[in-house]
Amino acid sequence: MPQRTRRTVHDLRRDSRSAVLQRLYFEGRMSRQELGPVTGLSSGSISNVVAELVAEGLVEEAGSVESHGGRPRTLLQVRSGRGHLIGIDVGETRVRIEAFDFTLRELARAERPLVANQYDADVIVDHIRSGVEEVLAGAGLPPGDLLGIGTGVPGVIERDPRRGAVVHGQTIGWDAVPLEALLRGSGGVPDSTPWFIDNGAKTLGQAEMWFGAGRGARSAVAILFGSGVGACLFAEDSAQGQALEWGHLTVQVGGRRCRCGSPGCLEAYAGAEAVLQRWQEAGGRPPEGVDEETRLTALLTSADPPDGREPDPTALRVVKETAEYLGAGLAGLINLLQPERILVGGWAGLQFGPRFLDDVRRHAVAYSLSHPAAGVTVELGRLGPEAVTVGAATLPLADFLGRGGRVTAPAQRATPPAWRTALADRVLG
Template identity: 65%
Template sequence: MTERNRRTVRDLRRANRTAVLQRLYFDGPMSRQALGPATGLSSGSVSNVVAELAEDGLLEEAGVVESDGGRPRTLLRVAPTSGCLIGVDVGETRVRIELFDLALGELARAELPLTHQGYDVGLIVRHIADGIATVLRAGRVDPARLLGVGVGVPGILDRGGPDGAVVHGQTIGWHAVPLESLLREAVELPVGVRFFINNGAKALGQAEMWFGGGRGVKDAVIVLFGSGVGACIVTDGAIQGGERDSAGEWGHLTVSVRGRRCRCGARGCLEAYTGSEALLERWQEAGGRLPAGADEESAVTALIAAAHPQDAGTAPDPVAAAVLDETAEYLGAGISDLINLFSPERVLIGGWAGLQLGPHILPAVRSYAAGYSLAHPAGRVTIDLGLLGPDAVTVGAATLPLADFFAHGGRRTAPVTEESVPPPAEGWRTGLESRVQREGGPGANRAGVSWGTGPGGTVVREG
């Protein structure tokens, strides 16, 4: 009985710390007096929790506010410098690693391009290890300040084994890859700094739901549109998927029986018609010509330029235009399946290809999705582009250790568990706000950023 009571008190203190931290993080700065009604805690509990968090270095003063007839009240906020996070996006054209402060303000980044033969497991692990070392060095950050490293990957995650997250990435040739244990062996990090691995579409979805176009929405679908396609399903505010995490594999929905061969080996998958890799193949089959030596992203740019030339005197290429319209129809049809199945309030399209193609195909995607959907669920949904830009997966990956940090009341040495954290309230104030403003919409360049080169040709950006 004594042990049970001790455990209950510990859990209550952790829950109180979590409540205060989350409220200050997403709604702060806020006074002690305002924290009581906002969290439902007594004034005594608030004072105790605030004192603990301040002693741990997690809070800082953020000015004062006048009160009605009383003394000015000190405002508090979560200290951005009290910890750091790393987000990793194992994409299909590059591995991107970003270092953030606790408010998700970017401190440094590294990018390492991938070729079609770039999915060798050892190469990916080395890229991640090198990138982590590079951003820590560029950001002048002591690794002891890290709260964790989040990693977004293509494929299905299995967390049931003793070695941590195992990745089943059929389209990239990964079969039961023990990525978490490989990273722990390859990356030298302080004891207690964990890796948090999830599907890239789900990482993107969490970022958009917390800080982007999904804020305030309970039922949503976030589409990751790159070389392949995937989706994050959010129902009643919770991202769908359990220990065997297959909910992001929407791209392998069959849309054409005995259709085109997909990268996964099956025929007729949605990805075989909408992924940028398949899009470029279809353009070439129809007579289109890729620029010599072009990588996937620049080839998509060339396709868009052919279909929508900037020069008023140049006629649009009808072949390129037809390929884009067909892509929009398949994407709209695939989205209609999600609309009919889940009845979301909002569908957001992100990923580098989605943001690049979106301004040109979004109206057609909306029209096709409405035409293929049932009228009632189609009548409540909006379809838009994501707001966090092409590196939203790294932001989402960084929220994985951040969510764990909140769930354990700001403790850095918490036991391994998978606890969920509710999405932020509308009053959030983090580094992501300036990120959205700087982006100026999908595909926009950021200002005030310097670039350099790290080891092995790594591109490093410090802001």
């Protein structure tokens, strides 16, 4: 039965605190007088909210500025040491764990390399557990000081009221892995520590939208180009981002077998793993005994030598074909979603883009309808290879800011409704 929702005094107070905190967080130092117009709050509300935030140690005074004919105005800023965050990138070549202060200044990091095609969930959980312990020790942080831990992973994320975040990562062999339940209470952190788990392309995109190449865009699609390819849409009606399994759109009927098991997926042609396989099949010689990132560097160097040598024709052909596949894939996003910007990130994207992004743009335009293509820009992300971990840390940060600086309540076990308990033993014929 639908219920009418009523906003309480508590809701209004939370929203007022959130509005002030978010302005100070994203815009930097501001005076009380400046906060009023940009938050829509009265001067009295601003004074009360600021007094609370200062008393709780979330906000501090940070000097003053002269006013026109009046007393100097005191500036306010968020306190960087008020709370700490951990961001985790469960990639397909390594697990990266980073500890941050409240302003996302990196304090410590740890990395755990992954062997190709070996993504056992227990191994990943062990890597995360030991990595969290390592960065907490490295940064000298007490575990109880964490505002939360965010994790970006490949695959589709489902929210289960009992088990939390469940990961369906078909390309890495994860079938309904209850990752949040496996992680909760691990890594030497209290059971009450909030865990936030989402798709890696979404965490990358959120970092770029908040701090990087997506700032100010009304709509954008973030591309995660790594061993595979994924995407996330950010728009006015989906500001939190909507992960897209873009890599598993069919670009060739009856084509190459993708890691997901289907034929002809974009990822089977444009993911770094597939690109290196295509190079080898064409007669190329990827270096042996090194990781995937080093092998891709070798391919790109062969295709575009930095010392003026003639490019290797086989490597160049594979790279040019990859640019066309990526461009065609982007065209599908442009025609369907009509974003203002497309942001290319991920470790492979950051290697590929500086040399061949112009080719990708050209093919994207050629395969797109002219009107939506004229309104989109395609550019590289600005936050580097750590964008996924930074974005993962924004998951608990966004929750904390949205709560107006209140700590998330400990997760409670879901209680089934009375009718379910009453009928649990009944057998229906």
